[in-house]
Amino acid sequence: MVNGVHIQEIKCKIILGKCGFPGGGLSINPYVGCAHDCRYCYARFMKRFTGHTDRWGSFVDVRLNAAEVLEKQLKSAKYAGQRIYIGTVTDPYQAVEKEYEITKQILNVLVQHDNPVSILTKSDLVVRDIGLLRQLKDVDVNITINTLDEQWKEVVEPGSPSIQARLDAIQKLTESGITVNAMIGPYWPVFTDAPALLAKLKQLGVAEIFTESFNTTGSNWTGVEIAMRKRYPGALKQMKEILFDQQRFHEFYAKVEQEMKVLSRQFDLPVHIHFGRGHAGKIAS
Numbered sequence: 001m002v003n004g005v006h007i008q009e010i011k012c013k014i015i016l017g018k019c020g021f022p023g024g025g026l027s028i029n030p031y032v033g034c035a036h037d038c039r040y041c042y043a044r045f046m047k048r049f050t051g052h053t054d055r056w057g058s059f060v061d062v063r064l065n066a067a068e069v070l071e072k073q074l075k076s077a078k079y080a081g082q083r084i085y086i087g088t089v090t091d092p093y094q095a096v097e098k099e100y101e102i103t104k105q106i107l108n109v110l111v112q113h114d115n116p117v118s119i120l121t122k123s124d125l126v127v128r129d130i131g132l133l134r135q136l137k138d139v140d141v142n143i144t145i146n147t148l149d150e151q152w153k154e155v156v157e158p159g160s161p162s163i164q165a166r167l168d169a170i171q172k173l174t175e176s177g178i179t180v181n182a183m184i185g186p187y188w189p190v191f192t193d194a195p196a197l198l199a200k201l202k203q204l205g206v207a208e209i210f211t212e213s214f215n216t217t218g219s220n221w222t223g224v225e226i227a228m229r230k231r232y233p234g235a236l237k238q239m240k241e242i243l244f245d246q247q248r249f250h251e252f253y254a255k256v257e258q259e260m261k262v263l264s265r266q267f268d269l270p271v272h273i274h275f276g277r278g279h280a281g282k283i284a285s
C-alpha cells in the first residue's frame with residue numbers, strides 16, 4: 001500500500017491491444033487502474049474486466065513483464081506501422097512509474113521499431129524519458145489540462161500532478177523538440193477558461209488542441225457531484241443546470257465551440273472539437 005493505493009505486481013499475457021479510438025491503432029496500458037483518481041474517470045468501466053471490487057483510483061496493478069511481452073508481440077507483421085497509444089485506460093506516468101519504470105521499459109522496446117507512438121498523460125514524469133522519446137521516429141505527447149485553477153484540479157483530479165507541473169513539462173518537451181498536443185477534456189462549465197488556456201498553451205509551443213464535452217453517461221458524474229458538494233455548492237448547482245438540461249447543454253457547448261474557433265484562428269492553433277450531441281443525461285437525484 002503506497003499513499004492509500006494498493007499496489008499489486010502481476011504478469012500479463014498480451015500488452016498490445018486494439019485501440020478503440022476512431023482512427024484505430026493499437027493500445028498499450030502498462031498498469032491496470034490509475035492512482036490519479038480523477039472523479040470523472042472514463043476508464044473506470046475497466047473494473048468490469050479486471051475483477052477488482054475495490055474503488056477505482058485505490059488500486060494499481062503493475063504489469064511487470066510488459067516490455068518482454070511487447071517485444072514478442074511486435075514480431076508479428078500485423079502490427080507493423082500501426083500507431084500505438086500508450087495510456088488509453090491508465091496513466092503511464094502515474095507515481096508508481098517512478099519505481100517500476102514499466103513505461104520506460106516499453107519505450108526502450110519501441111525505439112527499435114517504426115510504429116508511430118502517442119503518449120497520453122497528466123504527469124510531468126514524462127520529461128524523465130525525453131531522451132528516449134527523441135529516439136522514436138514519430139511521437140507525440142498528449143497532456144490533459146482542462147483548467148488553470150489548481151484548487152479545482154485538486155477536487156476533480158486529486159491524485160494527479162499540479163497544473164503548473166504539467167505546464168512546465170509541456171515547456172520542457174517542446175523545447176526538446178517533442179510534439180506536444182493538449183487535451184482539454186472534459187471542457188468544464190465554470191472552470192475551463194478557454195482564452196486563458198489557449199494563450200498559455202500556444203505560448204508553450206503546443207501543436208494542437210483536442211477538446212471534448214463532459215460525458216454525463218455512466219458513473220462519470222456521480223464522483224464529481226460528491227466531490228463538489230462541500231467545496232463548490234454554488235458551482236455545482238450551475239453545472240447541473242447546464243449538463244443535465246438538453247437545451248442548455250447544447251447552447252453552452254455551441255457557444256464554446258464558436259469561441260474555440262475564434263481562438264484557434266487568433267492563436268493559429270488547430271483545435272479539434274468533439275462536443276457530444278445529445279449527451280445531456282438525466283439529472284442525478
Ligand code: SF4
Pocket residue numbers: 034035036037038040041042043088089090091122
Ligand atoms: S489520469 Fe486518466 S485513467 Fe487516470 S484516473 Fe484520470 S482520467 Fe482516469
